[in-house]
Amino acid sequence: MADDILDISGLSVDFRTPGGTLHALRDVNLSVKRGSVLGIVGESGCGKSTLINTVIGLLPSNARVAGGEVRFDGRDMLKMTPGQLQDLRGQRMTAVFQDPMTALNPVLTIGQQMVAIQYRSGASTREKRRRAAEYLAKVRIPDPEPRLGQYPHQFSGGMRQRICIAMALLAEPDLMIADEPTTALDATLELEVIALLKDLQREVGCAVLFISHHLGAIAQLCDDVAIMYAGEVVERGTVREIFHDARHPYTRALLTCDPGRIREATRRLPTIPGSIPDLRRLPEGCIFRPRCPERFERCAEHPGDRRITETQFAACHKALDLAPLERIEA
Amino acid sequence: MSALLEIDDLIVRFRHPGSMLDRLRGRGRQDIEAVAGVSLRVEQGSTYALVGESGSGKSTLARAIVGLVAVAGGSIRFEGRTIASAGQSDLRAVRRDIAIMFQDPIGSLSPRRSVRSILSEPFKVHGVDADLSQEVARLLTQVGLSPDFADRFPHQLSGGQARRVGVARALALRPKLVIADEPTAGLDVSVQGELLNLMNDLQAKLGVAFLMITHNLHVVRHVADRMGVMYLGRLVEEGATGPIFEQPRHRYTQALLAANSEPDPDADVQRLPIRGEVPSLIARPSGCEFHPRCGFALDICKTKLPELTGADGIRAFRCHNPAGVKTAETVPEPA
Numbered sequence: 001m002a003d004d005i006l007d008i009s010g011l012s013v014d015f016r017t018p019g020g021t022l023h024a025l026r027d028v029n030l031s032v033k034r035g036s037v038l039g040i041v042g043e044s045g046c047g048k049s050t051l052i053n054t055v056i057g058l059l060p061s062n063a064r065v066a067g068g069e070v071r072f073d074g075r076d077m078l079k080m081t082p083g084q085l086q087d088l089r090g091q092r093m094t095a096v097f098q099d100p101m102t103a104l105n106p107v108l109t110i111g112q113q114m115v116a117i118q119y120r121s122g123a124s125t126r127e128k129r130r131r132a133a134e135y136l137a138k139v140r141i142p143d144p145e146p147r148l149g150q151y152p153h154q155f156s157g158g159m160r161q162r163i164c165i166a167m168a169l170l171a172e173p174d175l176m177i178a179d180e181p182t183t184a185l186d187a188t189l190e191l192e193v194i195a196l197l198k199d200l201q202r203e204v205g206c207a208v209l210f211i212s213h214h215l216g217a218i219a220q221l222c223d224d225v226a227i228m229y230a231g232e233v234v235e236r237g238t239v240r241e242i243f244h245d246a247r248h249p250y251t252r253a254l255l256t257c258d259p260g261r262i263r264e265a266t267r268r269l270p271t272i273p274g275s276i277p278d279l280r281r282l283p284e285g286c287i288f289r290p291r292c293p294e295r296f297e298r299c300a301e302h303p304g305d306r307r308i309t310e311t312q313f314a315a316c317h318k319a320l321d322l323a324p325l326e327r328i329e330a
Numbered sequence: 331m332s333a334l335l336e337i338d339d340l341i342v343r344f345r346h347p348g349s350m351l352d353r354l355r356g357r358g359r360q361d362i363e364a365v366a367g368v369s370l371r372v373e374q375g376s377t378y379a380l381v382g383e384s385g386s387g388k389s390t391l392a393r394a395i396v397g398l399v400a401v402a403g404g405s406i407r408f409e410g411r412t413i414a415s416a417g418q419s420d421l422r423a424v425r426r427d428i429a430i431m432f433q434d435p436i437g438s439l440s441p442r443r444s445v446r447s448i449l450s451e452p453f454k455v456h457g458v459d460a461d462l463s464q465e466v467a468r469l470l471t472q473v474g475l476s477p478d479f480a481d482r483f484p485h486q487l488s489g490g491q492a493r494r495v496g497v498a499r500a501l502a503l504r505p506k507l508v509i510a511d512e513p514t515a516g517l518d519v520s521v522q523g524e525l526l527n528l529m530n531d532l533q534a535k536l537g538v539a540f541l542m543i544t545h546n547l548h549v550v551r552h553v554a555d556r557m558g559v560m561y562l563g564r565l566v567e568e569g570a571t572g573p574i575f576e577q578p579r580h581r582y583t584q585a586l587l588a589a590n591s592e593p594d595p596d597a598d599v600q601r602l603p604i605r606g607e608v609p610s611l612i613a614r615p616s617g618c619e620f621h622p623r624c625g626f627a628l629d630i631c632k633t634k635l636p637e638l639t640g641a642d643g644i645r646a647f648r649c650h651n652p653a654g655v656k657t658a659e660t661v662p663e664p665a
């Protein structure tokens with residue numbers, strides 16, 4: 001049995017676009033240990049959803065895997081037949097997406113959809129409905145039984161998101177992939193969902209690949225964190241290494257922009273000057289160079305992964321020289 | 331002088347399916363009050379943030395203001411003029427003055443239409459005579475995008491760029507009020523900062539007011555002048571942002587703010603756990619509707635809906651046993 005439930009190595013993915021080939025992912029290395037939570041953070045458009053779509057085998061038709069491997073429980077998913085992938089998906093690996101409206105079918109009731117996804121189970125429809133209601137209750141939807149008869153538009157945004165989470169949990173998977181599952185939730189529910197994911201992990205040993213822009217949620221939930229920028233993983237490490245001793249200038253800039261770090265109320269929030277490069281015309285050398293406050297001559301050369309500790313890597317020539325980032329004052 | 335937007339005792343109802351058991355017992359479908367008597371004011375050129383439990387009626391309130399759902403009771407006034415009250419709505423006069431920014435920018439921008447066509451739409455819908463190519467260029471520049479973005483399609487925009495197009499569309503007809511439902515959800519913190527700075531600049535320049543719905547409490551703390559906290563269709567606490575963050579009075583507000591997670595895995599978090607289940611709108615708890623989940627509930631909380639305390643305009647709340655007072659003072663006279 002492999003240690004990692006998911007192991008991605010050297011993954012590159014391109015999109016064909018009218019303006020030329022867009023290199024959305026380049027040489028991505030990542031792994032998710034069994035029963036652990038890996039968080040992925042990064043700028044809008046850095047390739048997080050593309051990464052997930054590659055893992056679940058649902059890339060759009062203009063995408064091409066240009067290289068690398070994606071191993072699920074030791075088997076290369078990129079070599080699986082559509083039938084084999086289908087067997088994995090929805091059973092051993094489930095997903096919750098960013099936009100709950102597109103994930104739910106608007107013309108079917110929640111109950112019909114939750115019964116339908118249990119098609120592999122031999123249980124009676126009545127039993128499947130009972131389980132559906134049980135999982136709705138787990139994600140704290142009030143009156144679960146009567147609400148099974150309602151359509152998605154009759155629920156609030158946060159409720160739809162929780163329904164999606166309930167559906168992903170129903171299968172008791174080995175890996176749950178969650179693309180911003182808590183953005184539509186209020187703070188108390190977000191905490192509850194995080195606690196629920198942690199419990200689930202303990203109960204069924206499920207690993208989670210968790211994508212979020214909410215650094216607070218990442219800090220609370222994850223064991224390990226990967227930081228992506230413009231299609232590359234620029235830094236990865238344990239949650240403490242990333243939040244307390246980030247070594248890549250992009251990670252540090254991102255952490256500094258978090259309004260949660262700024263104690264005094266201010267109307268003028270910090271931002272990272274400049275914008276993400278055009279992925280069709282990549283700059284030479286380090287991908288963050290044009291926006292990096294630390295850049296120097298050597299950055300014209302791609303730094304590659306620098307090993308900081310047993311568990312922490314950063315793609316920066318200065319990774320070992322930067323002073324520790326200031327802690328948030330209490 | 332009256333505020334830009336004044337909402338008084340607003341009620342919005344929906345049909346609820348009712349359980350199987352209810353139907354067997356001959357009890358038919360019943361109504362739920364998604365918005366159950368909300369009053370608030372948004373001043374010209376200010377930012378008001380609406381926060382609160384998921385499903386508490388925030389989006390429904392926003393939809394009522396722009397006439398997307400019917401009002402069952404109370405009233406909505408804009409610049410002193412009633413635009414909606416029970417059973418009627420008259421938005422014609424203010425349609426151009428109130429704009430709404432939807433939550434999901436890519437989803438709410440039609441995929442087959444160029445940015446130019448998306449930004450021209452408000453002018454066409456409202457029959458406004460304008461030099462469209464000039465207006466489109468003006469709007470794009472205003473939100474910090476170059477005019478050649480006009481020829482792009484939604485899928486060719488990053489999340490942040492799509493959001494800027496959403497802001498540009500909302501501002502097209504120079505509204506006085508923009509309602510923004512989760513304007514920064516799904517954005518990274520840097521792009522979120524850019525968008526909020528942009529909204530702030532536009533507010534300073536154009537005097538537009540924002541009614542912002544968000545779950546991001548850090549954002550509220552930084553940008554909102556006033557805030558309202560919703561629970562089960564009602565405002566449980568309302569007032570100036572600074573004082574509420576400093577000392578929440580209602581126990582739900584207190585729990586909500588305590589749940590705001592810090593970007594630090596070792597943060598010394600003092601959570602105030604909320605007990606039990608999210609209550610159902612068909613079986614509203616008696617008394618204070620938060621009492622079954624409140625760790626500070628007194629006997630009176632089970633029977634009597636608390637009055638609104640604090641009419642100084644700075645802050646008001648409904649709680650029999652509020653936070654921030656010494657214990658001796660907290661036990662009210664039995665009713």
Ligand SMILES: Nc1ncnc2c1ncn2[C@@H]1O[C@H](COP(=O)(O)OP(=O)(O)OP(=O)(O)O)[C@@H](O)[C@H]1O
Nearest residue numbers: 015017024043044045046047048049050051060489
């Ligand atoms: N079908 C597609 N065709 C062409 N380009 C695409 C396609 N899908 C995504 N892209 C591009 O690939 C890059 C990565 O996009 P992706 O959606 O993976 O980003 P993301 O990190 O999930 O962003 P967000 O935080 O905004 O959700 C972006 O530059 C995007 O414009």
Ligand SMILES: Nc1ncnc2c1ncn2[C@@H]1O[C@H](COP(=O)(O)OP(=O)(O)OP(=O)(O)O)[C@@H](O)[C@H]1O
Nearest residue numbers: 154155156157158344364384385386387388389390
């Ligand atoms: N069209 C509808 N028919 C029936 N019930 C509805 C309808 N729209 C909303 N509701 C119900 O009204 C309540 C309030 O929903 P609303 O969308 O206003 O919540 P919200 O505060 O915006 O929540 P969120 O933070 O999750 O977006 C919920 O219980 C929801 O299920």
Ligand SMILES: [Mg+2]
Nearest residue numbers: 048049050098
């Ligand atoms: Mg994405």
Ligand SMILES: [Mg+2]
Nearest residue numbers: 156157388389
């Ligand atoms: Mg909503």
